[in-house]
Amino acid sequence: MASEDEEFTTLFQDFYPSLCRFLECLLGGRAALAxxxxxxxxLQLHRTAWSKLPPGEARFWLYRVARNFxxxxxxxxxxxxxxxxxxxxxxxxxxxxxxxEYEAQEQQQMVLEMLQxxxxxxxxxxxxxxxxxxxxxxxxxxxxISESKVKIDIFRARTALRExxxxxxxxxxxxxx
Amino acid sequence: xxxxxxxxxxxxxxxxxxxxxxxSLELHLARCEDCNQVRADFLGLRSQISAYSPLLAxxxxxxxxxxxxxxPSRERHQxxxxxxxxxxxxxxxxxxxxxxxxxxxxxxxxxxxxxxRYRPPTEIANNKSxxxxxxxxxxxxxxxxxxxxxxxxxxxxxKGKPREATPNQRKPxxxxxxxKEQGTPKPLPQLQNSAPPTYAFVNEPDDPAAxxxxxxxxxxxxxxxxxxxxxxxxxxxxxxxxxxxxxxxxERRRAQQLLYRNIMLRREADSEGDVEVSSLLGSLEPILLxxxxxxxxxxxxxxxxxxxxxxxxxxxxxxQVNSMxxxxxxx
Numbered sequence: 001m002a003s004e005d006e007e008f009t010t011l012f013q014d015f016y017p018s019l020c021r022f023l024e025c026l027l028g029g030r031a032a033l034a035x036x037x038x039x040x041x042x043l044q045l046h047r048t049a050w051s052k053l054p055p056g057e058a059r060f061w062l063y064r065v066a067r068n069f070x071x072x073x074x075x076x077x078x079x080x081x082x083x084x085x086x087x088x089x090x091x092x093x094x095x096x097x098x099x100x101e102y103e104a105q106e107q108q109q110m111v112l113e114m115l116q117x118x119x120x121x122x123x124x125x126x127x128x129x130x131x132x133x134x135x136x137x138x139x140x141x142x143x144x145i146s147e148s149k150v151k152i153d154i155f156r157a158r159t160a161l162r163e164x165x166x167x168x169x170x171x172x173x174x175x176x177x
Numbered sequence: 178x179x180x181x182x183x184x185x186x187x188x189x190x191x192x193x194x195x196x197x198x199x200x201s202l203e204l205h206l207a208r209c210e211d212c213n214q215v216r217a218d219f220l221g222l223r224s225q226i227s228a229y230s231p232l233l234a235x236x237x238x239x240x241x242x243x244x245x246x247x248x249p250s251r252e253r254h255q256x257x258x259x260x261x262x263x264x265x266x267x268x269x270x271x272x273x274x275x276x277x278x279x280x281x282x283x284x285x286x287x288x289x290x291x292x293x294r295y296r297p298p299t300e301i302a303n304n305k306s307x308x309x310x311x312x313x314x315x316x317x318x319x320x321x322x323x324x325x326x327x328x329x330x331x332x333x334x335x336k337g338k339p340r341e342a343t344p345n346q347r348k349p350x351x352x353x354x355x356x357k358e359q360g361t362p363k364p365l366p367q368l369q370n371s372a373p374p375t376y377a378f379v380n381e382p383d384d385p386a387a388x389x390x391x392x393x394x395x396x397x398x399x400x401x402x403x404x405x406x407x408x409x410x411x412x413x414x415x416x417x418x419x420x421x422x423x424x425x426x427x428e429r430r431r432a433q434q435l436l437y438r439n440i441m442l443r444r445e446a447d448s449e450g451d452v453e454v455s456s457l458l459g460s461l462e463p464i465l466l467x468x469x470x471x472x473x474x475x476x477x478x479x480x481x482x483x484x485x486x487x488x489x490x491x492x493x494x495x496x497q498v499n500s501m502x503x504x505x506x507x508x
Contacts, residue, residue: 005434017231024231031231047441111225129191130226136193155187162218 008050011058012042018132019066025127026070026120029112033073041066063132063142067124074120114164122157125150180205183215190219394503397442397454400435401500404461407431408493411468412484416477425471425480432468439465457499460490 016038023034041062045053053061115123124143128134134142136150143150185202188194194202206212411428439462446455467483487493 005437008437009433021229021231025226025229034231043440043444046437047444107225108229111229115226127226130223131229136191151188151193154191155184158187158219158222159183161222162215165218165222 008046015059015062016042019062022063022127022131023066023070025112025115025131026067026124027073028116029109037066037069037073040069060138060142063128064144067143071120110168114161114168117164118157118160121145122153122160125153126157126161129154180209180212182209182212183219186212186216186219190216190223393442393445393449396438397446398500398503400438400442401457401496401503403431404435404439404465405493405496405500407435407468408464408487408496411480412487412493414480414484424473425468425475426473428468429471429473432465436462436465436469454499454503457495461492461496464490464492 019038019041020031020034023037024031027034027037044065045058045062050058115127118126121143125139125145128139128142129136136147136154139150139154140147145153182202182205185194185198186206189199189202206216407428411425414425414428439458443455443458443462446452446458464483464487467486471479471483
């Protein structure tokens, strides 16, 4: 039991931050909710599946369940957490000077907005690839889809984001002149 | 764009092309400006997405993570799946509790009606029931014994006698408990079973047999005992000559391990409606959390504060009594 708990703690330490980030991007920047769901996923893992999963499977299980939680949240409605997230954003500690902070925030906001313009399945596949460096096979395993679907989803997501990026750059240039 | 190799470029940057395909595409990229631009854009997007840092930085790994794990889980648990289903996760506590209470009452009412109307087929088939069926004995009946279903009807055994004109009052609680202890599928309606299928696929790995098995009691008893030992050891920590507590690394690690289990068992007790165990585990949790959050070489004051809380809440004797009681009940 003790060694199982230690293993679980290690897993938590290794994957909790990245799971939070994945969920936050998936949920359009709802940071507190993302942490909440990440913790809920770990609790589910500990409570139900930890002893049954084959070695190395826990990570994929976590992302799968976390994504399911996120989908449930989408279904529940989008607005409930918005105000709270804004408060969190305002209250969260700042590490850089205000100008840098503002730029970084704007950049992050833009990334989030662009990601939000994608269908959820494409967004999840792209995030697992770009942030978690999972292979197509692993992504397919997490999202329960075929590798060829992963390939298409990621490609479509990138193409859509590229177009979106170009439009924004154009609009930005137009505003500048 | 004259040539469209962007799909291949997407695969290239993900390392999903064969060596031959990579060579051929690299040759193409060397002379095609458009495709080069696509690659640069894709890589730019990658760096933007991978550089994303959470708005609310997750807690640092280590014991603090155990705290983060424990705290929101409790908050969320209060709303529970029902609250989440109803979208009450962030509602005001009063409204949340009121709604949950109202729903529970409705569920209980429905359950009671169902109980009153329900007669297991075996009971109808054989009106005679086993002697001593009202005595809770987990090992007496096999899980699939028809008599068990009959005994679940809650009727007083009346071997050799005609059935009484007025049947004894049913005891749903004891029936549910007996069924749980015997590890059989519950033939009677349960509150949990009225759960809407919102979380069906999230709960896919859930195994009710595992979470509700009789092992839970044994686990709870062992957990209470281990927590008691930890608190005793912690209570006996003495400062050294310099007035500092030498080291609490072991206690910290132990508390962290027990904390996870505590959360699980508390949730289990909550879902089973075991208020006593749930409240005991609930008062143990913050203590475990505080110990888990101590520094390896903590200040004396920090340790003393926790010790005081342990004393004030009389946790050690409470744990001792309860671990014995749970173990005895489990026997």
